[in-house]
Amino acid sequence: MRVIDFGEASCRRIRDYLDSYLSGELLVETNLEVQRHLQSCPACCQEFREAAEIRRSLRDAARREQTPAGLQARIHAGIRRDRKSRRRLLVGMSIAASVLVAISVGWIATIRISGHAPHELMAQEMYISSLPEFVGAVTFLGFADHLHCGVYWKILQHDIHDAEILDELGTELAPLAGIFREELPDDYEIRLAHRCKYRGRTYIHFVARREDDKLVSLVLTERVDGESFRVTDGLLPVSEVLGAEIFGSSIVGYHLAGFEAGRYVGFVVSDLSGDGNLALAQAIVPEVRAFMSGVEG
Amino acid sequence: MLFGKRDPYKEFEEAALPHLDELYRSARRMLRDHASAEDVVQETYLRAWRSFARFEKGTNCRAWLFRIMVNCSRDYWKRRAEAAPADRSEEILDQQAATPSMPARLTDPGILGALHNVPYKLREVIVLADVEEFTYREIAGLLDVPIGTVMSRLSRGRSRLRELLSESSGGRSAGSGRGTA
Numbered sequence: 001m002r003v004i005d006f007g008e009a010s011c012r013r014i015r016d017y018l019d020s021y022l023s024g025e026l027l028v029e030t031n032l033e034v035q036r037h038l039q040s041c042p043a044c045c046q047e048f049r050e051a052a053e054i055r056r057s058l059r060d061a062a063r064r065e066q067t068p069a070g071l072q073a074r075i076h077a078g079i080r081r082d083r084k085s086r087r088r089l090l091v092g093m094s095i096a097a098s099v100l101v102a103i104s105v106g107w108i109a110t111i112r113i114s115g116h117a118p119h120e121l122m123a124q125e126m127y128i129s130s131l132p133e134f135v136g137a138v139t140f141l142g143f144a145d146h147l148h149c150g151v152y153w154k155i156l157q158h159d160i161h162d163a164e165i166l167d168e169l170g171t172e173l174a175p176l177a178g179i180f181r182e183e184l185p186d187d188y189e190i191r192l193a194h195r196c197k198y199r200g201r202t203y204i205h206f207v208a209r210r211e212d213d214k215l216v217s218l219v220l221t222e223r224v225d226g227e228s229f230r231v232t233d234g235l236l237p238v239s240e241v242l243g244a245e246i247f248g249s250s251i252v253g254y255h256l257a258g259f260e261a262g263r264y265v266g267f268v269v270s271d272l273s274g275d276g277n278l279a280l281a282q283a284i285v286p287e288v289r290a291f292m293s294g295v296e297g
Numbered sequence: 298m299l300f301g302k303r304d305p306y307k308e309f310e311e312a313a314l315p316h317l318d319e320l321y322r323s324a325r326r327m328l329r330d331h332a333s334a335e336d337v338v339q340e341t342y343l344r345a346w347r348s349f350a351r352f353e354k355g356t357n358c359r360a361w362l363f364r365i366m367v368n369c370s371r372d373y374w375k376r377r378a379e380a381a382p383a384d385r386s387e388e389i390l391d392q393q394a395a396t397p398s399m400p401a402r403l404t405d406p407g408i409l410g411a412l413h414n415v416p417y418k419l420r421e422v423i424v425l426a427d428v429e430e431f432t433y434r435e436i437a438g439l440l441d442v443p444i445g446t447v448m449s450r451l452s453r454g455r456s457r458l459r460e461l462l463s464e465s466s467g468g469r470s471a472g473s474g475r476g477t478a
């Protein structure tokens with residue numbers, strides 16, 4: 001080693017860099033400066049060697065740690081217990097809901113479920129059945145599922161947990177909840193996220209609720225026989241965002257913004273104002289379309 | 298089939314379980330003992346599973362798990378600190394000593410024992426940087442602190458570790474041969 005006396009200030013400066021040098025975090029020029037200094041300064045070189053030796057010894061010693069044999073099994077068991085207890089909770093809630101519905105049908109002819117709904121189950125179904133007189137066949141799908149699951153099925157009193165969303169929808173579709181949540185007004189919370197069958201169609205359905213029972217749904221279902229808002233329902237788009245056409249419709253108390261996403265058709269339905277519902281759809285639709293283009297059929 | 302459903306737990310296992318050894322060894326160093334590390338790692342996996350829906354596939358699963366583990370460990374350490382008398386090692390945060398002499402030979406028990414006496418916040422950064430080799434930027438993200446704070450804690454932590462090694466050996470050799478902590 002060719003020894004050069006750099007002076008105390010220079011050595012102090014280099015020693016300040018040693019931590020970052022050890023971690024490989026210096027810029028190329030500074031790195032070269034430290035290397036050159038270490039090549040010619042025995043004191044700093046010794047300092048560096050010791051620091052490097054401590055680091056290496058620590059890393060090797062810590063990495064020799066053996067994971068306890070039963071830990072992986074205990075992790076599995078803990079998650080299994082958690083899943084079971086959540087399922088039991090959901091089943092309990094479903095049974096309670098069924099009992100309530102039975103009592104409702106038998107004894108109480110009219111239950112006020114929300115400010116906009118017809119009052120009894122039969123009447124609710126009759127109301128939904130009457131909608132095709134007023135709206136197109138594709139548009140009907142969005143209104144029908146929103147009314148059936150969101151407005152009439154009163155299960156929206158608890159916060160829905162991410163694990164429940166995952167269990168319901170699987171990892172492929174669960175991220176839709178995040179997209180929906182991201183664009184919702186702050187005072188709405190997702191209270192339902194499920195796949196459901198209604199009147200022969202399968203839907204993916206999210207419902208968000210506000211304190212005052214106002215509801216917003218995001219509904220998706222697969223298109224059948226090339227159905228579309230333009231051809232099947234004879235609608236023209238009311239808006240276009242990033243190449244996505246949005247179609248509008250309303251019935252008493254509810255507004256719908258429909259869109260097509262490849263093999264799927266989607267709806268944002270709510271009791272917001274027409275403009276409010278459209279604005280929400282304009283935010284959600286491009287994200288949902290982009291997401292659905294990556295979903296396998 | 299429309300909206301075909303994959304088993305989410307299987308996906309979780311495939312993504313998260315390969316990191317078990319790293320999470321355990323780091324928790325073990327941060328919390329000092331086996332039982333606490335096991336508790337924290339179990340809690341980490343439970344929390345990770347519950348929020349797996351939010352985990353973006355294709356992003357850094359290891360960093361995501363470490364972030365959860367770091368938070369669990371801190372909660373655990375805080376609860377333990379509240380239940381136990383004050384740990385004096387936590388008070389020595391800003392002490393800057395002259396470079397101490399290093400033991401002639403470093404052993405596993407010697408260096409791990411010294412690490413355990415480094416204050417928690419400094420020890421945490423040393424483990425993440427020197428054992429797990431996360432970058433400063435990654436550590437800043439894991440701990441929710443600026444990069445400057447990471448650098449400062451790492452520097453103080455390494456200095457303190459060196460002091461402790463020197464103290465434990467009286468400036469001479471800390472022993473010979475390798476063993477386990």
